[in-house]
Amino acid sequence: MNWVRDRASRALDYLWGGWGAAASLLLLTALWEAGHAAYGTLVLPSPRDTVAALVRMGGDGRLLPAVVETTGNALGGFVAASLVGGVLGAMAGASDMMRRLLQPIATLMLGIPAIAWVVLALLWFGGSGLAASFTVVVTTAPIVFSGAAQGVRTLDGDLRRMARAFRVPGPMLVWDVYLPHMLSYLFPALASALALSWKIAVMAELLSGAGGIGDGLATARVQLDTVKALAWVLAVVGLLLALEYLLLEPVRRHLQTWRREAQGGDSAMTRGLL
Amino acid sequence: MNAMPPAPALSIQGLSHSFGPQGVLDDVTFSLPVGRVGCLIGPSGCGKSTLLSMIGGLSEPTHGTIAHAFRHPVFVFQDPCLLPWRDARDNVAFGLKAQGVGRNERRCRAARLMEVVGLAPDDVGKYPHELSGGMRQRVALARALAIEPDLLLLDEPFSALDLGLRRQMQALVRRLIDQRNLTAVLVTHDLAEAVRLADCVFVLSGKPARLTARHDIARPFAERDDGFVHSEVNRLLSDPATARALAVEDMGHGGGQ
Numbered sequence A: 001m002n003w004v005r006d007r008a009s010r011a012l013d014y015l016w017g018g019w020g021a022a023a024s025l026l027l028l029t030a031l032w033e034a035g036h037a038a039y040g041t042l043v044l045p046s047p048r049d050t051v052a053a054l055v056r057m058g059g060d061g062r063l064l065p066a067v068v069e070t071t072g073n074a075l076g077g078f079v080a081a082s083l084v085g086g087v088l089g090a091m092a093g094a095s096d097m098m099r100r101l102l103q104p105i106a107t108l109m110l111g112i113p114a115i116a117w118v119v120l121a122l123l124w125f126g127g128s129g130l131a132a133s134f135t136v137v138v139t140t141a142p143i144v145f146s147g148a149a150q151g152v153r154t155l156d157g158d159l160r161r162m163a164r165a166f167r168v169p170g171p172m173l174v175w176d177v178y179l180p181h182m183l184s185y186l187f188p189a190l191a192s193a194l195a196l197s198w199k200i201a202v203m204a205e206l207l208s209g210a211g212g213i214g215d216g217l218a219t220a221r222v223q224l225d226t227v228k229a230l231a232w233v234l235a236v237v238g239l240l241l242a243l244e245y246l247l248l249e250p251v252r253r254h255l256q257t258w259r260r261e262a263q264g265g266d267s268a269m270t271r272g273l274l
Numbered sequence B: 001m002n003a004m005p006p007a008p009a010l011s012i013q014g015l016s017h018s019f020g021p022q023g024v025l026d027d028v029t030f031s032l033p034v035g036r037v038g039c040l041i042g043p044s045g046c047g048k049s050t051l052l053s054m055i056g057g058l059s060e061p062t063h064g065t066i067a068h069a070f071r072h073p074v075f076v077f078q079d080p081c082l083l084p085w086r087d088a089r090d091n092v093a094f095g096l097k098a099q100g101v102g103r104n105e106r107r108c109r110a111a112r113l114m115e116v117v118g119l120a121p122d123d124v125g126k127y128p129h130e131l132s133g134g135m136r137q138r139v140a141l142a143r144a145l146a147i148e149p150d151l152l153l154l155d156e157p158f159s160a161l162d163l164g165l166r167r168q169m170q171a172l173v174r175r176l177i178d179q180r181n182l183t184a185v186l187v188t189h190d191l192a193e194a195v196r197l198a199d200c201v202f203v204l205s206g207k208p209a210r211l212t213a214r215h216d217i218a219r220p221f222a223e224r225d226d227g228f229v230h231s232e233v234n235r236l237l238s239d240p241a242t243a244r245a246l247a248v249e250d251m252g253h254g255g256g257q
Helices: A002-039 A047-059 A063-094 A096-111 A114-125 A129-153 A157-165 A170-208 A212-222 A226-255 A257-262 B048-055 B088-092 B094-098 B103-116 B121-125 B133-146 B163-179 B191-197 B226-237 B240-253
Strands: B008-019 B022-033 B037-041 B063-068 B073-076 B151-155 B183-188 B200-204 B211-216
Touching: A002 A047, A002 A226, A047 A063, A047 A226, A063 A096, A063 A129, A063 A170, A063 A212, A063 A226, A096 A129, A114 A129, A114 A170, A129 A170, A129 A212, A157 A170, A157 B073, A170 A212, A170 A226, A170 B094, A212 A226, A226 A257, B008 B048, B008 B183, B022 B048, B022 B063, B022 B183, B022 B200, B022 B211, B037 B048, B037 B191, B048 B063, B048 B073, B048 B151, B048 B183, B073 B133, B088 B094, B088 B103, B088 B121, B088 B133, B094 B103, B094 B133, B103 B121, B103 B133, B133 B163, B151 B163, B163 B191, B183 B191, B191 B226, B200 B240, B211 B240, B226 B240
Parallel strands: B037 B183, B037 B200, B073 B151, B151 B183
Antiparallel strands: B008 B022, B008 B063, B200 B211
8 A cells, every 4th residue: 555655656746746857848838939030031930830830740650660760770789788797897897807898889889989880880781770770889899898898897795695604596686686686786777778779769860871860860861841941850759758768767766765865966867869 | 582591603612723823712612592693802813714714614724613594694894995986775685695696686685785784875876885884884884785795794894984973873773683683793802882782891911812701781772871881891801711811912002092
């Protein structure tokens, strides 16, 4: 009973917190409108025109396929990056030798600008969606790698000893001891990687012209259609916000109940997702 | 509860152990009857905890034998070692889960044990960071009792607590040991704690640890007041071997008593 009440009050808290976010977004819209009034439609179309353009794109069947395409490219790359980065990171966390071997490679890959990867991917894979997915993998895998390595490396030796003293069977050791600890490091890395994968996917699509939101942006640029360009930007931002507040934030809150007091200020804005 | 000459429940014969070239334990032999509290005392880092983990089956000695008929030995460590991501009740139920006890039953038993160790019903859903040091140690104690142990291995479980709390916890542990007819081995470097809780005190010397003295404390736990503890500590220290073994700590670590 207490549990239900606790959950309900937390959900209400979360929804109530939405007013703050809504207020800040409305303030941004007001600034946007002011910019439009000052510089005119060619430089900054009004929010109303942009939303209208977005609705039009939705109506004539261009928006949805592009969103699906970009989502597919981003998620495909993200899943692959999570698997590769997670497994290699766990190995690096468990073994010093593996860490010495893999860490420099991860650092090097983080150092290569995403745009350079896009150019290479276009040369290797041509103008297909594979170029976008590949770029997402190579740019986000090192982030996941670091999180996973740190998660495994920092597991408290005392907890391991305690689990051994209670003769905890292997699967329970992973599920009850290793995984929750790892997740507290891995989840922030995964959240950053997921948000980044969208931006990288759009960038790669823009240069490859193989469909998706990026392709739409490229077309708008060629046609000097600022309204349409902004409408595409709005679509990406909408996707990111939905992802952040409907998926990542609730999961984050659920995972972090046990150290709620240590949390704070870790919102989408401070981590630069937008 | 036991027959007149109690049979040794725990028997350690010629136990030696080394980590590489470094000798840790040297020919340690002692025994402890069922339902008694034995205490291993000696300078810090002399190998008491190593010996305890061998008794609990967590590691193997290089030489010698450990014989006992206990089926469920359990440890309580100095650090409560609670899982930060589980609430108090699930931490208490941790050992039961490892034994494959179903969710409802283990939660029920855990809640009952939390009451036994003096935790309030409100504490059931609290996470370790919301509990005080003493409460955390109570959770750890309840977690140990949950698996219905017959041998309690206490590795300096009170040394991180302040004096008042320590006395409360000592009394609680000893009461539970007597109620449940458990056998216990306590590791400590505090002679007063040893005298207050134990029936037999085994004194270990510095590295490599040898058993240098054994003292029996006959008076029942309920009758051990401060005066008794004080005079008993003095009696034990009047034994040269004991004084020498424990003085090592005073020189090496600035005194731990």
